[in-house]
Amino acid sequence: MTRVLLFGGNGFLGRHVRDALTPYAELLCPDRNGCDLVTAGVKELTGLLRATEPDAVVNCTGRLDGSGYQLVTANTVVTAKLIDAVAAGAPRARLVRIGSAGEYGPVPTGHAVSEQDAARPVSEYGLSHLAGTRLVELACAAGRLDGVVLRVFNPIGPGLHTDTLLGRALALLRQALMHGADRIELGPLDAYRDFVDARDVARAVRAAVEAPELSQPVLNIGGGRAAATRSAVRLLAQVAGFTGEILEGASAPGANRTAAIGWICADISAAARVLGWAPTYDLSDSVKALWAEPGGGGPRATAGDPHI
Numbered sequence: 001m002t003r004v005l006l007f008g009g010n011g012f013l014g015r016h017v018r019d020a021l022t023p024y025a026e027l028l029c030p031d032r033n034g035c036d037l038v039t040a041g042v043k044e045l046t047g048l049l050r051a052t053e054p055d056a057v058v059n060c061t062g063r064l065d066g067s068g069y070q071l072v073t074a075n076t077v078v079t080a081k082l083i084d085a086v087a088a089g090a091p092r093a094r095l096v097r098i099g100s101a102g103e104y105g106p107v108p109t110g111h112a113v114s115e116q117d118a119a120r121p122v123s124e125y126g127l128s129h130l131a132g133t134r135l136v137e138l139a140c141a142a143g144r145l146d147g148v149v150l151r152v153f154n155p156i157g158p159g160l161h162t163d164t165l166l167g168r169a170l171a172l173l174r175q176a177l178m179h180g181a182d183r184i185e186l187g188p189l190d191a192y193r194d195f196v197d198a199r200d201v202a203r204a205v206r207a208a209v210e211a212p213e214l215s216q217p218v219l220n221i222g223g224g225r226a227a228a229t230r231s232a233v234r235l236l237a238q239v240a241g242f243t244g245e246i247l248e249g250a251s252a253p254g255a256n257r258t259a260a261i262g263w264i265c266a267d268i269s270a271a272a273r274v275l276g277w278a279p280t281y282d283l284s285d286s287v288k289a290l291w292a293e294p295g296g297g298g299p300r301a302t303a304g305d306p307h308i
Helices: 012-021 042-052 068-089 124-141 165-179 198-210 229-240 269-275 283-292
Strands: 002-007 025-028 056-059 094-100 146-152 154-156 183-186 195-197 218-221 245-248
Touching: 002 012, 002 042, 002 198, 012 025, 012 198, 042 068, 056 068, 056 198, 068 094, 068 124, 094 124, 094 198, 124 146, 124 218, 146 198, 154 198, 154 283, 165 183, 165 229, 165 283, 195 198, 195 283, 198 218, 198 269, 218 269, 229 245, 229 283
Parallel strands: 002 025, 002 056, 056 094, 094 146, 146 218, 154 195, 183 245
Antiparallel strands: none
16 A cells, blocks of 8 residues: 655645545654654654655645745745655655645636746745745756646635635635624635635545656646636525625735736646546535535634645
8 A cells, every 4th residue: 555644634635635545545644743844854854754664745734824934934945855855765755745826926817827837926925836846846857856746726625724715705604694794895806716626636636646657747736717706705605595795895814825816727638637637526516515514614824735
């Protein structure tokens, strides 16, 4: 059985990845007390890899917000440490890194962005992820690493954090229904986003772990279609049974990650070709699963796992 060292297995995406891998792999899931990737040194990580001898290392950790220093530390420096540790401590292991669509920056309306498109991030968040991705690409090109970055678009599903649009909407809808309020207020809802179910992201990770070989080091993982955020919020309200007013006010905290991006849609043909992967859940499925989780709408993410 494949042995997988999974970091961030208790986070939003990590828990779905853990569920997807459990039937197929022997999982080792250190928590932050066992190994904090932000504070651990390369020597410590190398020792862990030598001791566990994994066939694959999956990193579902990262940071959504904070200062440039915090983002670079969590998203870029952690990747650099993992590359060096894997190369030294488990050179035959495959490194699977969760990246972000925020690496692309603005995309022309109507264009499905592919891995060959230029990446021009407009936020420190996107830049920190792009730098991590480029480190993986360089290590793979130099023959130091068997690795892949899954560039995840807008993941949604049970456990979604409140510093994402639908996570905020979920929390506000629960509060409104609890207190009998007839309105909620969010930021602007003009943008179009490519939503992908967290369970489908987890399936992509499993495919990346199990693939005999990978012909390219970066793969888009998205739903393959752009949806109006306004429609997504209204769909969630409908599922929740909320008939009140949805107001659009000022941008919410954390929105600067993607405020300049009015449209994003993934070309997922490479993932289909390389991994044999395609999404199986549509937006309605994801929204229903999001609402069905008791107490859904998790806390704000810090060094948990990445979403946009």
